[in-house]
Amino acid sequence: MAHVKHMKWWGWGEEGVHFEFSNKPAFAPFVKRALGVDLRPRERDTIDFSTVSVPAPRLETDLLDTLGGIVGDEHTSTDDELRVVHWAGKSVTELLLTRAGDFARVPDVVVYPADEDEVARVVALAVERDLVLIPFGGGTSISRSLQPSPDEERTIVSLDLGRLDKVLAIDETSGLATIQAGVLGPDMEDQLNARGWTLGHFPDSFTHSTLGGWAATRSSGMQSDKYGDIADIVRGMRVVRPGGTVVLRPLPSTSTGPSLREMFIGSEGRLGVITELDVQVHRIAEHREVIAYMFPSWPKALTAMHDIARSDVSTTFARVSDAHETAFSLSTQKAATSLKKKVAAKGQDLLWEVMRRRGWDTDEMCISYVCFEGTKAEVERRKKTVASIVKQQGAIVLGSGPGALYDQKKFDTPYLRDFLLEQNTIGDVSETAAPWSKLTTVHKAVYDAAQRAFDEQGKTGWIMSHMSHSYHSGACLYFTFGYEIGQDPHAEYAVIKSAVQQAFVDAGGTLSHHHGVGMEHSAWMEQDVSPEGVRLMRSLFEVADPGANLNPGKIVS
Amino acid sequence: MAHVKHMKWWGWGEEGVHFEFSNKPAFAPFVKRALGVDLRPRERDTIDFSTVSVPAPRLETDLLDTLGGIVGDEHTSTDDELRVVHWAGKSVTELLLTRAGDFARVPDVVVYPADEDEVARVVALAVERDLVLIPFGGGTSISRSLQPSPDEERTIVSLDLGRLDKVLAIDETSGLATIQAGVLGPDMEDQLNARGWTLGHFPDSFTHSTLGGWAATRSSGMQSDKYGDIADIVRGMRVVRPGGTVVLRPLPSTSTGPSLREMFIGSEGRLGVITELDVQVHRIAEHREVIAYMFPSWPKALTAMHDIARSDVSTTFARVSDAHETAFSLSTQKAATSLKKKVAAKGQDLLWEVMRRRGWDTDEMCISYVCFEGTKAEVERRKKTVASIVKQQGAIVLGSGPGALYDQKKFDTPYLRDFLLEQNTIGDVSETAAPWSKLTTVHKAVYDAAQRAFDEQGKTGWIMSHMSHSYHSGACLYFTFGYEIGQDPHAEYAVIKSAVQQAFVDAGGTLSHHHGVGMEHSAWMEQDVSPEGVRLMRSLFEVADPGANLNPGKIVS
Numbered sequence A, B: 001m002a003h004v005k006h007m008k009w010w011g012w013g014e015e016g017v018h019f020e021f022s023n024k025p026a027f028a029p030f031v032k033r034a035l036g037v038d039l040r041p042r043e044r045d046t047i048d049f050s051t052v053s054v055p056a057p058r059l060e061t062d063l064l065d066t067l068g069g070i071v072g073d074e075h076t077s078t079d080d081e082l083r084v085v086h087w088a089g090k091s092v093t094e095l096l097l098t099r100a101g102d103f104a105r106v107p108d109v110v111v112y113p114a115d116e117d118e119v120a121r122v123v124a125l126a127v128e129r130d131l132v133l134i135p136f137g138g139g140t141s142i143s144r145s146l147q148p149s150p151d152e153e154r155t156i157v158s159l160d161l162g163r164l165d166k167v168l169a170i171d172e173t174s175g176l177a178t179i180q181a182g183v184l185g186p187d188m189e190d191q192l193n194a195r196g197w198t199l200g201h202f203p204d205s206f207t208h209s210t211l212g213g214w215a216a217t218r219s220s221g222m223q224s225d226k227y228g229d230i231a232d233i234v235r236g237m238r239v240v241r242p243g244g245t246v247v248l249r250p251l252p253s254t255s256t257g258p259s260l261r262e263m264f265i266g267s268e269g270r271l272g273v274i275t276e277l278d279v280q281v282h283r284i285a286e287h288r289e290v291i292a293y294m295f296p297s298w299p300k301a302l303t304a305m306h307d308i309a310r311s312d313v314s315t316t317f318a319r320v321s322d323a324h325e326t327a328f329s330l331s332t333q334k335a336a337t338s339l340k341k342k343v344a345a346k347g348q349d350l351l352w353e354v355m356r357r358r359g360w361d362t363d364e365m366c367i368s369y370v371c372f373e374g375t376k377a378e379v380e381r382r383k384k385t386v387a388s389i390v391k392q393q394g395a396i397v398l399g400s401g402p403g404a405l406y407d408q409k410k411f412d413t414p415y416l417r418d419f420l421l422e423q424n425t426i427g428d429v430s431e432t433a434a435p436w437s438k439l440t441t442v443h444k445a446v447y448d449a450a451q452r453a454f455d456e457q458g459k460t461g462w463i464m465s466h467m468s469h470s471y472h473s474g475a476c477l478y479f480t481f482g483y484e485i486g487q488d489p490h491a492e493y494a495v496i497k498s499a500v501q502q503a504f505v506d507a508g509g510t511l512s513h514h515h516g517v518g519m520e521h522s523a524w525m526e527q528d529v530s531p532e533g534v535r536l537m538r539s540l541f542e543v544a545d546p547g548a549n550l551n552p553g554k555i556v557s
Helices: A027-035 A061-071 A080-085 A092-099 A116-128 A185-193 A211-216 A260-264 A298-310 A323-331 A339-357 A376-392 A400-409 A415-422 A436-456 A489-506 A522-529 A531-544 B027-035 B061-071 B080-085 B092-099 B116-128 B185-193 B211-216 B260-264 B298-310 B323-331 B339-357 B376-392 B400-409 B415-422 B436-456 B489-506 B522-529 B531-544
Strands: A109-111 A132-136 A156-160 A167-171 A176-180 A234-241 A244-248 A273-280 A287-295 A317-321 A366-374 A396-399 A425-435 A462-470 A474-484 B109-111 B132-136 B156-160 B167-171 B176-180 B234-241 B244-248 B273-280 B287-295 B317-321 B366-374 B396-399 B425-435 B462-470 B474-484
Touching (some): A027 A474, A080 A109, A092 A415, A116 A234, A116 A273, A176 A211, A211 A273, A244 A260, A244 B531, A260 B260, A287 A298, A287 A376, A287 A400, A298 A436, A317 A323, A323 A366, A339 A396, A366 A376, A366 A400, A376 A396, A436 A474, A436 A489, A474 A489, A489 A522, A522 A531, A522 B244, B027 B474, B061 B109, B061 B116, B080 B109, B116 B273, B167 B185, B211 B273, B287 B298, B298 B317, B298 B376, B298 B474, B425 B436, B436 B474, B436 B489, B474 B489, B489 B522
Antiparallel strands (some): A234 A244, A287 A366, A317 A462, A462 A474, B176 B273, B234 B273, B287 B366, B287 B396, B317 B366, B317 B462, B425 B474
């Protein structure tokens, strides 16, 4: 299992990688203004694992031997740090608990099967011995889809799919690849890219999450406008269940009753273990450009995004930050050190001057990024059409410079949360999707709800948002909020996070566009899919897993 | 219920509408050549209902009164002809049984609820009194999704949704309409068109099928390349279940566990009664053109269709007939009666001459239709790109004349089956979908299997096919086959239909692309979604409907 990469036990990503603000002169003043927090230089680069104490594994020796007999002793571990790495995802709640060493219940053993046969034997054993089995991909969940129930009495096995990491085949005629579930995003793209293909699925968690995890949590990547949500991308799959393996062959479309494929997608381990997927792949685009635009206001920006979605133009993504997120984004610009950057910074000052002369309120302006892929000629044609659409809403075309910057920074955002926690500050995200007609209402409802929650807690809070992932009938709104931690971190967080979630469903949005349900969002399921919908889903889980051995307690409580 | 339109009891569509061959000089010779059948002029225009005898309703009087108390006595009927209209769909098996008056079991009563509340009360009654409830839309199923189990002992209620026929609301900003499930295709389009919108969903059954039926059977329309399959179109729904109504709000996308929406789509009445749907609607296109192309061969035609699907061009549909279907299509051309038509016929003769001079084998040529919608400029641009793609495969552009003809005739095809039955001949259809890489294999496998089955039965059979419904990773192949009826119509049909279905799944296709499962295709479910997949689906039906009151026996036996 040596080659299975894991994130640091205490936070996001790799040891040694941090969000750094010392080279971003506008950031500390921004945080002071937005959250009332005085940033301090980072005091430590890591957290010593010896600062926490981990509950001893509850595991009969013969069970450990039996598991070792299936996957090999060297792929079976009761190591404390490995068990903590596997105990939960990276939600704020889980990060707080982890840093505090507040582990109610941690997996008792971690196993790394080599193939589907070994997975099947572990699944069968879980049912036979009444164990709890929690499939583990990259551990990036922020919906508490991995954390065991605190009062679980049974032995908990974390089933790490990390050794199932191969692209097995590419059907080049059909644009379909057969890929093992445990492969991490970059490893998968490397294997596909080597043959000229890409999946095109890039969630923020990309660097540390897995294909199987994306399917199991109903993920969507930032390029979904072109490549689709994971539910569109997955065309076939193999799912190990206690009674046998469900094999769904790769099919472009089918009329065979209720969709089993769409039952397993989003099932978060409750219906079985996904071991292999047939997915749509695409030739790497000949040419790619990300162009930035600046809009004078959020309503105009949203109108333009909708007009782009309705137009004849295919974009790879089209996103726009609201005024708050735009301000945040500008605050994270690095200081100009080289001459070239100094010239660019000077150019930016001039741009501001242009905007002010046009009568813009610079506190209202919204930055947008649109990505184009195709032949050079196609990209040029689409850029032209989009330029004319955005100009109708008074936007200024900023060009490809900021776009390239966005493309480089896109996977760094999750590190910010750990940085802020070090500063005794929460930074968290929550997203929804709603019909186009309701986006403005949802946006305002969430701002109002967050502000009320901040006020109740006597906090200087901050909230910001962007629109991304366009569909025919609506889009995703992605919110980030922050505040300084007070006396009772968990209680405060519950109030604020709940206010945001409740505003989503009250205003006509869904509880999550692509983060899943887990234990974090299950309280809103009845409001989202109706009480009878939850009853049916619960019945499905009960009949599919009568012993409640498969990641119990997730999605519906 | 007077305003609920029904098809004729003995066949497809409206009384008085027939397939006519007397004005198609090439048709009789074609049928003689293809099937060895000598066509006779039509002997009768209808079938007298008194020629069949219908089993008496098995229904306690108080139950009839109770149903009348819910939906009104005037919307409750035990009339023999109405019960026969509701007894089954229009599959070959059902048509043969119906014409022979061979009704093992017919619904005992037909009810026409006015609204969701009445539906809910009927559903509750069905569970309370242990009735069998079969939801009925337009009755166009050709997968035996409506026919009751022949040995059903309980009282059978046909729940006709025909009075739920209104477009309730259009969210013009989001392109979403809320529509009642029982509305027939043309009535729905009339209501949408009046406000400038269209659903864009046009299955061959369009004139006689309903929105709720399309959702319940996982339908796809001929324009799915642009408008999507029904699973893409439906964004929200209301489904009456015994325990309450599942309400799925209209959402562009959501990450809330296994998809309930995708469970109800294709559920054929087994999970509840769909009463209302939120669906994507589109502005009626400014301009629309259907262009015809002639290809020198099937492989070249398929390559071109794939190239179109992979290109930057959005088409509304792109379909191509194989050589056999092209020959059939040409045989149904009307005799030239007007001068204009005579000139056109002359032009066609010249075209044939051109093809021969190019060295084409006219027995191999394949006709294709591609539909373009958008602004005039967009349509022109796309036509140009498609013309260059098809020319790379040696195709000749025939222009919009034959395309317009295709557009007019598209809903007439189902009448052909009844015409052929009158001639003691079977004409039937079966469709699949497969990855692009397998289309040629599937096509050949089906031809070979059908030929073997014809040979076994000592028949001169005919089979033909077209490719339609393109996706990123594959497409649909739609087959039509025919033969003269012999001694044992049901046994012969079973052999031939089974050969086609078995070839689908053996060659990597699905048992149905858009006709659903019903009782007709349930035998192939284990081969399509694997035995464990069927077990899980069966468990879902059992737990969702423990009394087996909701259209039992369909999809999985």
